[in-house]
Amino acid sequence: MTPIQSPASVKGALPYWGVLCCALFVTASVVCLKKGVDNTQNLLNTVSWLEMPAVVSGWVWAGILCFIISFVFWLKVLKVLPLNIAFNLVNIEHVFVPLASYLFLGEMISPMRAIGIAIVLLGVWVIAEAYCRIEERV
Amino acid sequence: MTSGFFVLVILSQALMVGGQIFLKHALNSTVDGSETSTWKRAAPFAYGLGLMTLWFFLWLELLSQVELSYLYPFDALGPLFMAFGASMMLKEKMTPRLWYGVLLIVVGLLIVGASQ
Secondary structure, eight states, X not given: OOOOOOGGGOOTTHHXXXXXXXXXXXXXXXXXXXXXXXXXXXXXXXXXXXXXXXXXXHHHHHHHHHHHHHHHHHHHHHHHSOHHHHHHHHTTXXXXXXXXXXXXXXXXXXXXXXXXXXXXXXXXXXXXXXXXXXXXXX | XXXXXXXXXXXXXXXXXXXXXXXXXXXXXXXXXXXXHHHHHHHHHHHHHXXXXXXXXXXXXXXXXXXXXXXXXXXXXXXXXXXXHHHHHTTOOOOHHHHHHHHHHHHHHHHHHTOO
């Protein structure tokens, strides 16, 4: 994890693809995790902590892997894109995730839930400016 | 959904934000490369990693209880805590824009919360 490099290392359209990949891998990650926990219901009641790695569904490991990949993409993106742009773009994952829940997990998204999600997304965009200012100061 | 569920959701996002702040701190101090900084860096790094681990297990537990499309919008609490909480702690002036955003996210989450 190297500190910020000069933006001279920008390669074509990488940042935008990077953001897209990041959002897609986050989506894949949570879908895998959800599949994983559904496969290992009552995990905490049935096995001891030592036995856990053997019982945990492969979906969970896949989810963790996707999460790490998305994080790597995020770090790469942040080297070339300013945080305020990257943060706004990557929040399309709030659209991808319900979409993926519908496609891959068979969840029904009620109109009410869709409206709620849309308002949340709007809110995230509105606070983006403040968020990025804080993020850079912390 | 029970109020316990929402408490856990809020807790998980608070852990996430806490973890991120510690990790950021650990990475930031990499820049000044003095010889004592390695150990000074190790502590926030360990705290950050610990909080992220707690967040991860809590998140898995919550994920096993509800649908993904129901839980995921609550992820927006992370940026909200970050912007709102840190603004308060850093004693920044609260802009009207930030209030609107916080209001929108909270209203949106209430609607999502009622959608089950």
